[in-house]
Amino acid sequence: MHIVEHLIAGRWSAGGDVSTVIGPHAGAPVANFPAATPHEVAAAVAGARAAQPDWAATAPAARADALRAAATAVEQATGELARTMSAEMGKPEAEAAGSIAAGVGTLRQYAELGQLHAGRTLAGDLGATDLMVREPRGVVAAITPWNDPVAISCGLLGAALVTGNAAVSKPSERTPATGWLLTRTLAPHFPPGVLSMLAGGAPTGAALAESAVDVVAHVGSTATGRAIAAAAARTGAKALLENGGCDPLIIDTGVDPAWAAQQAALGAFANAGQICVAVERIYVHADVAEEFLAALVKEAAAFEIGPLVDLRHRSAVHGQVVDAVDRGARILTGGTIPEGPGAWYPPTVLTDCTDEMRVVETETFGPVAPVVTVASFDEALSRATRSPYGLAATVLTPSMSNAHRAWRQLETGTVKINAVFGGAPGGAAHPRRGSGQGFGYGPELLDEMTATKVVHLESPPGGW
Template sequence: MSVALASEAATLRICSPANGEFVGEVEIDTVESVRAAVGKARNGQPEWGARSIRERCEVMLRVRQKLLENTDLIVENAAKENGKPRHEGLLHEVMTQLELLTYFAAESERILAPQSIPMRLLKQRTSYIQYQPRGVVAIIAPWNFPNHLGFGGVAMALFAGNAVVLKPSEFTPLSAQLLRRLYIEAGVPEACLQVVNGYGDVGAALIDSGVDFVEFTGSVATGKKVAAMCGERLIPCVMELGGKAPALVMDDANLDRALGAVLWGGFANAGQVCASIERLLVHEKVYDAFVPKLVERVKALRVGDASASSDIDLGPLVNRRQLDIVAALVEDAVAKGATVACGGHRIEGPGFFYAPTVLTNVTTDMDIVNRETFGPVVPVMKVSSEAEAILEANRSHLGLLAYVFTRSGSRGRRIAEQIRAGTVMVNDVLATAAAAETPWGGLKQSGLGITHSDEGLRGLCEARHINYDAVPWLSRELWWFPYEAKNLPLLRRLINLLYGSGLGRLFKAS
C-alpha cells in the first residue's frame, strides 16, 4: 500500500495563536522528499550506531550544553509560535529536555548493557539479551509540547543508536527547525536527524517509507489510524494518546496543597496537556470549603500574549478549531444543567483565548466529562465516598494519568492502586512527565507502550537473544536424532527428577 500526498508543493505559514502575527514558514514535503529523508537517515545510522554508548552520550551532553546556551532563544520561539508563557517555555520545553539528556547520558550504558538470563533447564548453556539499534525511528510529534514530547523522543532514539526522522505538528514546525540546528551544531550527525514537514498525509508517507519504528503522540482518533498503518506493515510502535485525568480530593486532603495542585494541573499550558485535570472529584465533606476557593484562584489567573509580557499565566489555545471545540463542550454542559462558576466564554480580541473556566453541577451525561477537552476548563463533581470517587475515576475510556489528594500516605497508595491509569500521583500533578527515569504511557485507549524510563529506552532497540554453550566439550544432546528406544527410560527418570518432588529444586534458576 502506497501513500500519496494531498498537496505536493506548498508551505506552512505559521502565525502566532496569541496575536495572529506572522512568525515564519517552512516548505511542505513531498513523497519523494520524505523518502529521501528516510534514505539519508538510513545511510547515516550505521556509523552512529557503531559508536560506543559512551561516545554517543558524550555527543548528547554537548547537545545539553548547546540547549542550555540557547535557552532564551528556545523560550522566545515557544512564546511566539505556540503562545506559551515564558515560565512554561523555560520549565516545560527547556528544563525537561535538559533533565532527560542528563539522565540518559548517565544511565544509558547501564540500561543497554547485555542482560544475562539464568537458565533453569538448559544448565549446559548460557543466555543473554543484547540491545541493538532498530535503525530509523519515525517520530510524529504534537503541537502542545514540541520540544519536550518531540525532541524527548528524538534524544532517546539517538541515545539508543538510531537515526531519526521527525515529523513535527504543522502548527509548530519552527521549534523542530531550531532544535535540529542546535543538535547538529552540538555534534549529532546531520544525516541522523531529519525533519519532514506537512499535514497528516506527510506523516502517512513517513510510515510508508520503510522506517523501523514509529513513536506517535496525538489524539486517540489519529492514533488508531497510525497504529493501523503500523500494524499493516508490522512496524513496532508506541502510541501516546489522549487523557481524561481525574483528580480525587478526599475528605482528609490538605486543601491548600490540593488547591495549588488543581489550579496548575488544570490550567497549565491553557489545559492543552494530555495529563491535565479534566475531571475534579471532590468529597462532599470538603466540597463547600474547597470549590469556592478554587473559583477565586481561577479568576485571578492572568491570560494574555506571552510574547509581549512575562507576567502571564495562560496563553491562547493553539488554533480556532481547538477554541471552537472547547466552547462547544462548555455550551453542551450548560445546556444539560451545568453551572458556570467562572469563565465560560471566549475572550474577545486577537488570538484564540478562552477564559479559565470552572463548571459545577456536572453530570456524567455531559460531553465535558467524557470527551478530552484540551482547554482551560475544570468540571467539578461531588462524590460521597472513596468508592464512588474510584468508580467515577475508572469510568472513562481513557487512562493516562490520575491524581489523589489525601493526608494519609497509605490511603493515597491504596486508592491509587485501584485506578486504571498509566500513572497515578498522590498529592501532586503532572510532574512525573519531567522525571525521565519514570515510565510515561497510558492504559485503555490512552495508548500502547511507554516512553521515558529504562524500559522506554530498551524499547527503542532490538532485543536480541544470544544462547551459547557453557559446556563446549559435549558432542551431542540427549534429545537429538537418532531417537533410540534405550534412551526412553533415561528421559523418563530425568523428567521425574526435574518435575517431581525430589531433586527438581536443584534445577531452579538462581
C-alpha cells in the same frame, strides 16, 4: 518570521506547499513551513537507513558524547527556542524556558544511561556462552506534539539516537519553527542522515508512519495514535504511543478545601490546560464541595495563563463548555470568548456536571475545570474509572486506606496521591486503553528503542 525547511539526508530543502502559522497572542504570522511530499518522506527515511549502520557501529561512549554536546547546544539556544515556542503556541517565555531545560536534562540523562544500556549473560552449559544483546531497531520516526515541543522531542530523539538508531522527526504543524530550530541545534552533532526532519501536517505524518521505518513514536491525540497503530500493524513497525487522556482528580472528605482548590487550579489551568496529564474532570466529596468551589473560583480568577494554541482549538474548547451548559452545567467563572485578537480563553470552572457531558467524558485540553459532586469516596472511585482513557489520575485524601485503595483500583499508568504534579526522575509508566502503549519516557524508553537478540555460542568439536 521564520522560514522552515526540511532536513533530508543531511541537506536542508524547502519543497512542498507552504502554509503559515498564525501566532495565538495577536493573530500575526509567525512562520512559513512547507509540507513534505511523499517523495521527500521516502528520501528522508532512505537517508536515515543508509546512515544508521555506521552510527550503530559507533562506540556507545562516542554516541553519548555527541548527545551531551547536543544538550549543551540546546541549552545555549534556550532564549531563541523559548521565544519561538511562545510565539507559535502561546506558552509564556519563562515557562517555555523551563520546559526546554527539562528537555536538556533528558538529553543529558540519556547520554549517561545510553552507554550503560547493555544486555546480560545467561547461566547455560559450562562449555557454552549465552548472551542477551540489545541492538538498535534501525530507523525511528518521531511524530511530536505542539504543547511541549522541545522536551518531548528531546526525550524521543535522545533515546533513539543514543542507542544507535537513526531518527526522522516530524514536529507538529502548529509548532514547525520550534521543531526546525531544535533540529538545527541538534543535527550538527551527529553524522549526516542520522537525524532528519520533515515539516508538514497530517498527510506528512501519515506518510511517515506508513513508510519503511522500524519504530513510530507518537505523542498526541488518541485518534492519530490509533491510525499510527493501524499503519504499524501493516508495516511491522513498533508503535510507541502516548495519546490523549481525561485525567480525573478525586477530592476526599476531610481535605482542606483551599489547598484542594490550589491543586485543582494548577492541574487544570497550567499551560492553559494544554498538558497531556492535565486535570480534565474533578470529583469532589459533598462534605467539602461548597467551600472547594468557592476557593477554586478565586484561584481561577488569579491564575495567569497564555493563549490557547490557535483559534481552531479555542473554538473546540468553548464548544465543550457550551455543550455542558446546554446539558445543565453552570458556569461559576470564565466560559466566555474575550474580545480582541488572539486565541485567549479564561480559566473556567463548571459545576453541576455529569459524566455524560463531553467536557467530562472526553479530553478538553483547555483551561476548563468541570466539577462533579459525589456522596462518597467509593462513588468517586467508581466514576473516575468509567473512561476509555488511562493516562493518569490524582487523589487528594487524608486517609492512608483510601490512598492505597485508589492506586490499586484506578486503571491508569500514573496515580498521584496528594499532588497533581511531581514524582521522582526516571519514573515511567504504561498508559492504558485509548491513552497509548509502551514506555514513552524514563530509562525504559531505551528498551523500547532497542531489540533483544539471544546469542548461544559453543565451540566446535575439538575446540576453536
